[in-house]
Amino acid sequence: MPKPIIEVDSPLREGDRRILVCQNTSCAAKQSAEILAKFQDEPLPSNCHAYPVGCQGQCSVAPTVRIVPDETWYCRLTPEDTSAICDALREDTVVEEKLNPRIHRYSHY
Ligand code: FES
Numbered sequence: 715m716p717k718p719i720i721e722v723d724s725p726l727r728e729g730d731r732r733i734l735v736c737q738n739t740s741c742a743a744k745q746s747a748e749i750l751a752k753f754q755d756e757p758l759p760s761n762c763h764a765y766p767v768g769c770q771g772q773c774s775v776a777p778t779v780r781i782v783p784d785e786t787w788y789c790r791l792t793p794e795d796t797s798a799i800c801d802a803l804r805e806d807t808v809v810e811e812k813l814n815p816r817i818h819r820y821s822h823y
Contacts (some may be wrong), residue, residue, distance in 0.1 A: 726783060731803065733764040734780045740773035745793055749777055752796040759804050775814055787814035 726732065735741075735750040753764035772778040775789035779799070786808050788799065798809045 729761050731759075731762045731784065732782050733758075733762060733799075733803075734767040734770065734782060735764055736768065736770050736772075736776070736778045736780075737766040738769035738773070740769075741777035744777045746777040748793040749779065749791055749796060752793045753779075753800070756796060756800045758800055762800075762803055772814060772816065775816065778814070785817075787817040788812045789814040789816075 733753050735746055735753060737746050737750065750764060750766055758764070767780075770778050770780055770787075772787065772789060777789075777791050779788040779791055780786070781788075781803070788795070788809065789812065791799075791812060795809070795812055799812070802809050
């Protein structure tokens with residue numbers, strides 16, 4: 715059962731990271747529920763938690779995941795991409811080939 719949708723701007727404890735997985739129409743049509751479930755099942759760093767959220771305004775590159783407070787935006791994810799993103803969170807890096815090029819101009823696309 716997914717956790718309830720949260721407000722993106724709700725208070726974030728210092729040091730915490732949120733993995734915001736869009737569950738709105740465009741993303742839902744492209745396996746965002748499976749992506750959320752994978753993030754929630756992964757052994758994430760203790761300061762990271764995955765949540766379902768509403769539309770993040772990046773529907774054309776769905777499914778979308780945003781990491782806050784880092785402001786790392788991923789796009790066109792598949793459930794198979796979650797492990798690499800979790801590894802990147804542990805290592806304080808990013809998965810460059812999955813960065814949203816509309817937001818991260820240097821990303822590979
Ligand atoms: S539906 Fe997911 S970003 Fe808009």
